[in-house]
Amino acid sequence: MLFPTSVIGSYPKPKWLLRTLSNPKASSEEKARALDDAVRLVIKEQELAGVDIPSDGEMRRVEMTEYFTERIGGFTFKGPVRVWGNNYFNKAAVVGKVYYKSPMLVDEFLFARQSTNKRIKVPITGPYTIADWSFNEYYRDKRELALDLASVIRQEIQSLAKAGADFIQIDEPAMSTHPEEVPWAVETLNEVVKGINGVKFGVHICYGNYRALFPYILEAKVDQFALEFTNRRFRDLDLLKEYSYDKELGLGVIDVHNSRIETVEEVKYGIGEALKVLPPEKIYVNPDCGLKLLDKTVAFEKLKVMVRGAREMEAEISGNGKR
Numbered sequence: 001m002l003f004p005t006s007v008i009g010s011y012p013k014p015k016w017l018l019r020t021l022s023n024p025k026a027s028s029e030e031k032a033r034a035l036d037d038a039v040r041l042v043i044k045e046q047e048l049a050g051v052d053i054p055s056d057g058e059m060r061r062v063e064m065t066e067y068f069t070e071r072i073g074g075f076t077f078k079g080p081v082r083v084w085g086n087n088y089f090n091k092a093a094v095v096g097k098v099y100y101k102s103p104m105l106v107d108e109f110l111f112a113r114q115s116t117n118k119r120i121k122v123p124i125t126g127p128y129t130i131a132d133w134s135f136n137e138y139y140r141d142k143r144e145l146a147l148d149l150a151s152v153i154r155q156e157i158q159s160l161a162k163a164g165a166d167f168i169q170i171d172e173p174a175m176s177t178h179p180e181e182v183p184w185a186v187e188t189l190n191e192v193v194k195g196i197n198g199v200k201f202g203v204h205i206c207y208g209n210y211r212a213l214f215p216y217i218l219e220a221k222v223d224q225f226a227l228e229f230t231n232r233r234f235r236d237l238d239l240l241k242e243y244s245y246d247k248e249l250g251l252g253v254i255d256v257h258n259s260r261i262e263t264v265e266e267v268k269y270g271i272g273e274a275l276k277v278l279p280p281e282k283i284y285v286n287p288d289c290g291l292k293l294l295d296k297t298v299a300f301e302k303l304k305v306m307v308r309g310a311r312e313m314e315a316e317i318s319g320n321g322k323r
């Protein structure tokens with residue numbers, strides 16, 4: 001199959017889920033049931049849209065680093081920090097050596113797997129981004145912290161692999177924001193995947209400076225990079241050619257910061273641009289980033305268009321022979 005479709009991870013939470021979670025009268029059992037229902041719903045929506053490799057929509061996570069820093073030993077919380085606009089997150093501080101306590105995503109994965117027959121992608125926040133988005137009050141520098149976090153994340157991935165997860169995406173959005181740190185950030189990625197077999201590894205990086213990623217990311221022992229390209233109007237794809245990139249590409253063809261629904265032609269144009277630099281069998285198709293900030297109906301419509309574009313492009317290529 002050409003151009004398998006997937007998501008980056010997050011999906012808009014249903015309004016009734018948010019109401020239940022914020023209702024002080026709701027019991028923890030009611031909240032747990034609502035979360036289960038929400039996961040089944042968003043997986044089915046992705047399936048209805050035709051997505052080949054869905055995720056559980058990260059229904060059980062509030063924010064991409066907080067979920068992990070709450071569960072990894074060595075962190076404490078310093079209260080809300082403003083990140084952009086009126087968005088806040090509870091910034092963690094490292095106050096001791098970080099350590100793995102117990103599985104963080106295994107239950108989430110097992111529940112998702114029993115909710116679908118499709119292959120599931122499990123997103124996990126990477127060590128560099130967790131280190132970059134935390135206050136460091138213990139380690140000599142960010143690199144030392146990130147390397148220790150890499151071993152914690154590796155232990156979680158070992159737990160996931162043992163539970164049957166076979167497609168794990170390491171989310172590293174911070175990696176394109178500090179160009180001078182990319183060389184050692186890639187080292188931490190390799191620490192994460194070290195010695196783990198039977199798992200397909202993707203890495204998601206979005207926004208920021210993609211030129212700074214090269215040539216370093218070519219050294220990452222992962223199968224795929226899932227990158228945002230719609231937002232940057234498919235510029236920077238030539239970097240892949242310039243550096244003879246030969247991994248798979250998760251091509252972002254849906255803008256998650258804009259509620260206008262793309263056309264099928266726009267999706268096909270994006271895939272066409274990627275075909276100028278990579279052979280078709282290397283190209284996966286996904287949105288630029290997580291969908292969680294979109295209206296849920298808009299997210300669903302965008303996924304439908306994305307899948308239609310991928311399927312039409314596949315049909316055209318198979319019909320016409322190789323481009």
Ligand SMILES: [Zn+2]
Binds near residue numbers: 173205288
């Ligand atoms: Zn992203």
